[in-house]
Amino acid sequence: MRPIVLRPLAVLLGLVVLGTRPGAAVAQVQLRCDGTLLEARGSAEQERPTRRLSFSLALEAEGPTADAALQGLQERLAAVRQALQQLQVEELRVTSPSTWQREADRRRPAAVTASLQVSGRLAPERLQPLIREVGALPGVRLAPVGTEADRVQDAAVRRQLLRAAYQDALTQARDVAAAVGLSRLAPLEVQLEGNDFRPVMMRAAAAEAAPPFDPAELAQPVNRLGLMVRFCAR
16 A cells, blocks of 8 residues: 655645656745645556567687687677578677686586677567577577567657556545545645566577467566655645
8 A cells, every 4th residue: 555644734845846857857946835744656557569679698609718719709699690680680789708717627628618798679570580590599598588669659658657647646645635624635746756667577498399489478568657746735
């Protein structure tokens, strides 16, 4: 249950928050309440259609020396790049490689391991070839795949969430005010508590053992927004 706080108040000096983004305008005003201060938290969420999938993978290669390991890593990266280009991957990113020494043991000799990370975005219908074709390449380890909504709609969705979250807080405040015999509410302060996406976790399995991967079975991206509103109730 969300906390709702009431307390008598004669004069309140506060801050009206107009935005939480860097550089957003903030107006400081003197607020007066000749009644009871009532605080309520509201929240809202909206599920959105999947526009793109985000992916990342780790690529490794081993060799008796650092040069050999890096050479093997470069060859494997060329194969991964070619496969990803065929999938029309967008915003492809490759980190710089790193190496470390693996000590010898009873089962294998000492070796140097070279690794790097590759990430990008692609259309949902290309999930199956990503897992089966790219995930099956030597040295590739796929990380969980994430879903992303259309960024063009972000501003409109944020406005909808703001209205819904405020209405949620207002409804709670009205109910509590009525319970204590108050009928008039005036908003004094609004504090935004941010929005976020629900992460989607999906593990890639071995290509030859897995049934077809259906992007429609992935959870849709969800935007959430919360806020806290202080009302003057009389």
